[in-house]
Amino acid sequence: MVSVKDIAAECKVSVATVSKALNGYSDISEVTRRMIKEKAAEMGYLPNMAAVALKTKRTYNIGVLFADAANSGLTNEYFATVLQGARAEAESRGYSITFITNRFGNKKITYSEFCRNRQFDGVIIACIDFNDPQVVELVKSGIPIVTIDHVFNNTLAVMSDNVKGVRDLVEYLYSMGHRKIAYIHGGDSSVTHDRLTSFYRCVERLELDIPTEYIMECKYRDTNKAARCTKKLLDLKDRPTCILYPDDFTAIGGINLIESRGLRIPDDISVVGYDGISYTKIHEPTITTLLQGATEMGTTAAGKLIELIEHPKTTLRETYVIEGNVLIGESVKDINSKRKNV
Amino acid sequence: MVSVKDIAAECKVSVATVSKALNGYSDISEVTRRMIKEKAAEMGYLPNMAAVALKTKRTYNIGVLFADAANSGLTNEYFATVLQGARAEAESRGYSITFITNRFGNKKITYSEFCRNRQFDGVIIACIDFNDPQVVELVKSGIPIVTIDHVFNNTLAVMSDNVKGVRDLVEYLYSMGHRKIAYIHGGDSSVTHDRLTSFYRCVERLELDIPTEYIMECKYRDTNKAARCTKKLLDLKDRPTCILYPDDFTAIGGINLIESRGLRIPDDISVVGYDGISYTKIHEPTITTLLQGATEMGTTAAGKLIELIEHPKTTLRETYVIEGNVLIGESVKDINSKRKNV
DNA sequence: TAAAAATACGAAAACGATTAAGTAACTGTT
């Protein structure tokens, strides 16, 4: 409501003086500046962001691109946590966060057009098919971008340390005496690729003998598929002592199947999840999993993006890798002392 | 990039004509209108929202106020689903969604100031302390508002049908032969109040005899407190045959305690959750719960808010009550045939 | 056929800020 014009009138100076005083220009005397600032505060002045945006091309608004209805999106705890972190960091630095959509009024537009239309200062992309041509177009559009769990060249990226995550898990399992480790990995993506590569590297280094039947694929969060995979593993002649799942949901799917067979966890077989969703802590038994630093990923993503926005030249387009930690639950048995079959 | 001015030049008409043609004014001939529209599409024109907002005071942007870091916020599946629904509906109608914060640059401002500053067309409030003076201020600010699970007078509200929810659950339990029903209710809020009132009404109507020890309070999502309450209920001389929990998390907390006592669900005691989060479907046994129509609440909230925004006079400030449904799981025993201890 | 009405367009003033360029009043230098 109250504009620079009102303050100018009140203070008997020009609008330019008010604007400059408020924005820290040096050609305003300290006494006038203080007087204007006080008056502005007193009158409850806040700049009209539309006007600021129109003039300066800066909106202090960041767009986030999350998967749409079809996928899990917001209801995926991991991504929700990342977003929460990003939001907190952005807000603490004076930026707000808006969801990116691909609609304008009643017509379909591309993500990139939407971002241009809304003039976002930057964009955070997560939890989406990174091969989508629209996403690629957005990445190439020139607007400052940070991607979560995916690396494009020439944009900022924040990754969960999947290599270390899987390594930590496998080493933990090894330390608990496990040698026959099955790995049900997720669907095709760079995340899956990193984890799988890390798994094979560990296998080699630790000189484990993992038969090919121990490696299976399962869509993330697909509990039914996870159960089917688990069934196959249980039916093997040489059954693994532990199964690694792509995420905590699939782990639960596996656990349920295992228990339905009358087997107990971890006594008969150990299981390990991934993500560290809250349910793993209240499930009985609690599930050993890899807790990803989701909040830190969010804050890093927003923080680095804002640095890039505010200092376009100085910041390099780096990839930041955020480490997670093994969250030790009760779903892995220590088989060091007791000797299991062979 | 491309503005009305560019289109005007291309079409050899004035900017006024372009604007009017694009906005459906009647004083533009059909032939020019078509020509301008085609050119605009061809040039990839999209209006600069900042300029539109500056001129018309409409941003096509809706603010959402969700609980901040301290509370569960986005990672609460119920609210995440509501938000998802709201977002989908808003987007389908050409509105985008921005999180409300209380910061402007590095200084604290009120929610209301932030909304004024960003010129939101409307606001959705959910998952927050509705007694917060800042929230009250926002509600009184005059901006179109819809609240979720709370009713202020003179604003739109979307409520989960807590009365029906609890009634449906209790009636279901009754139909399964349960007469000794304990109710652990949530902390003080209008939601809790509605549910509790509904519970008492059912008790009266069904002529159940519920001792006061059967009614306990537990903070929402506090699994430890839920376990402690459950313990007390199990230790009663006259133990209930079923326990109702304030939400699915606390139900799981209760279930774990029950099972740690060597009791089985539902054979020894039945439990019922509330919300219908995804864990209830993969928990073993699956949990009977009340699935709230979270998505529908979100779409209704956004839809009604937009109606209010676009037709300020015609829409009344109503309260919309969204019904949920009992999601029948395996955690409630049918004790009609078999006779339990008295 | 002249006046009135309708049609189709344009000029220009907003909206609320920012900022380059200009200017008046001092201050300091020689």
Add this chain to the structure above:
DNA sequence: AACAGTTACTTAATCGTTTTCGTATTTTTA
């Protein structure tokens, strides 16, 4: 005392739209 340099402002253009008020042309009416 004259000049340049500094300080502290103001003027005015601008960002990209919308929208009021004109106005020229055509159509209708009497």
